[in-house]
Amino acid sequence: AQSVTQPDIHITVSEGASLELRCNYSYGATPYLFWYVQSPGQGLQLLLKYFSGDTLVQGIKGFEAEFKRSQSSFNLRKPSVHWSDAAEYFCAVGTTGTASKLTFGTGTRLQVTL
């Protein structure tokens, strides 16, 4: 069974600073990997996804993530954080196939100070 670990429960960064959110996964084959963002009181919005190919994936809102098979990681990065990026971020791993299920990490809450 697949699993996801997000080791940082809460991160605070200053506006304009760079950001890296960590995600480690466990899965026996090549996984599908996702980052979602959740603003307070809202549903989850997809930031980016990795299926195969280029290991550096670009997403919306200036986010990117790098798949590192050797480290079983899929860390999310942004060069310069904006106050509107304050939210909760979830990493998820999925498998192939019709009945594929997404398994989510416990989330990292990002606070941005001005």
Next chain:
Amino acid sequence: NAGVTQTPKFQVLKTGQSMTLQCAQDMNHEYMSWYRQDPGMGLRLIHYSVGAGITDQGEVPNGYNVSRSTTEDFPLRLLSAAPSQTSVYFCASRRTSGRTGELFFGEGSRLTVL
């Protein structure tokens, strides 16, 4: 451009009461699922369906019932609510053909069981 629609957005129940959370999608997605979100635990899969007439259990199915009579609708039933079912519930859907995996989420239904 509705996407995934959940009703109600908020509900308060007494222990032992029953209710149904409604979920509808207009994207013709074969796959639909229900997650619950609890603090510090991320999102956990309750039930899912890969098409009309087909449902299966996820990680935390106890106390919940589902059915899928149409492609568009996937209601979640609580037959006898318990305080442990206080949570935020999310419905999500996706295609099952092509590169699968990306889930589209509703805005959530916050349930409190007293």
